[in-house]
Amino acid sequence: MTTALITHPDCHGHVTPEGHPEQVARLHEVLKALEGKDLRRVEAPAAADDSILLCHPQAHIDALRAARPETGIVQLDADTYMSPGSFEAACRGVGGAVAAVDMVMSGEVGNAFVATRPPGHHAETEQPMGFCLFGNVAIAARHALRNHGLKKVAIVDFDVHHGNGTQDLLWNEADALFVSTHQMPLYPGTGAQHEQGAHGQITNIPLSAGTDGELYRKILANRIIPLIEAFEPEMLFLSAGFDAHRDDPLASIALSTEDFQWITEELAKAAARLCEGRIVSCLEGGYDLPALAASAGVHVDALIAAAR
Template identity: 85%
Template sequence: MTTALLTHPDCHGHINPEGHPEQVARLHEVLKALHGKDLLRKEAPLADDASLLLCHPQAHLDALNAAAPDTGTLQLDADTYMTPGSLTAAYRAAGGAVRAVDMVMGGEAANVFVACRPPGHHAETERPMGFCLFGNVAVAARHALEVHGLKRVAIVDFDVHHGNGTQDLLWDEGRALFISTHQMPLYPGTGAQHERGAHGQITNIPLSAGTDGGLYRKILTNRIIPLIEAFEPEMLFLSAGFDAHKDDPLASIDLSTEDFGWITQELAALAGRVCGGRVVSCLEGGYNLPALAASAAAHVDALIAAGAR
């Protein structure tokens, strides 16, 4: 079975101010790096409100729709902005994550990479932040549980920043295991080990600046994989941020492109053992364009290899 790629031209319409790290060129470079690969290519649909309401209250949707500008740029917080195309892009990003679940559950694809923006893992229940408007992965995880009737799902967030939004949205969801590795101290300042969730289903693994691939591989092998195996999820979600790359300008973790390929290979193999290979991966961070493109390509190559088995 093949690997699917979900994206949409609307995701280029979210335009942050000049010099902002979460720029349109990120998606352009990722898609260029994936050109010619053996992928089932589909357009990400718009999320419907019913899907978003699995995580966010109506007040959050109403506030964003009311705030969306017809012209110009609206600043929501220190680094989160909306322009006329932003809300549509955000609906595509969340919709792509939901559609990815449907494709995997329906047997259309072995696994899916959702290459959309804005990213999602910082968006809290009623608070857009950290470049994010909706909690894309959290919404997709709840969709898997509520619509497809899965009993348990797991999320691994290897973005260099803590997935505070995913944690907030799933804090009370005992059927969703959430594991985040992230540099600490670093934005957004959450992600301490004592943050465990209402059911002890959240594991935060703070990393010191300078953590390299050798140490990260040990953490994945000795901590993350056993946790997931014990939880026995029926689908694995990846918050695929590539800003833990040694060349990324926003952090100081020293992973290589090859490390991201290996991480994906090991997590996909794990999914093959515990949940029939069901993997949905959503693009999060990564702000050095060459490193992002190369790492995303390595990530997708590993998904393709896993899907072909």
């Protein structure tokens, strides 16, 4: 078996203002870091409305479709923007995540990494925010449950910012475990431990500024892995944000590139024990370009090794 790399040139067409951290160069650097690796390279299809409707209402889709400018850049909130190509890029993100589920479930690949932008884990039910338009991982998780007949799925979000959008979209989804580690206090201000979902299926693990790899490894081994094992998912999703790297400018968690490799390896071992190794990983944050590229590279290396 192999690992799928799912991306699309349209994702370079989502343009943000000069100096914005979620820039076109992010995807360029990630893909450059993955050159020459043993991957099944697949172009992400554009999601139809039916897929997006798994988590967002038609009004949200229509509002974003109407908001895209013919030229220039429009601002949706304090830090979320759309250019003429942004809607298409966001549809590729959803379509890529859904296609990843289909490929893994069919046995065509062992696991998949979806390298698209804009990211998704901050997009709430009817609110684009935090650079995000649609909830890619949440939609993919619900696609696995609704269209592949899985009984349970789990999502681990190791982005340094809380995945408030994923939490909002899956708040009432009893069959989806959501575990998020994130610096707190930090944008978007959600992710307290008492936020547990309608069925107690959400676990938030706030981290203090300065948390290093040694402590994070203990949290993964002693809290996150046991939660996943107790839930017994049939597929594992990763919101793979690399902005908890010690070099990232937007936060103050001190993980190293090697920590991201170890995290991926341990989650892959859990997936091998619990769900036949089925993993779909979707790119989220990471804003220091060298750290992002290096971390994404070792993340994918670990996925490749796990799929063999």
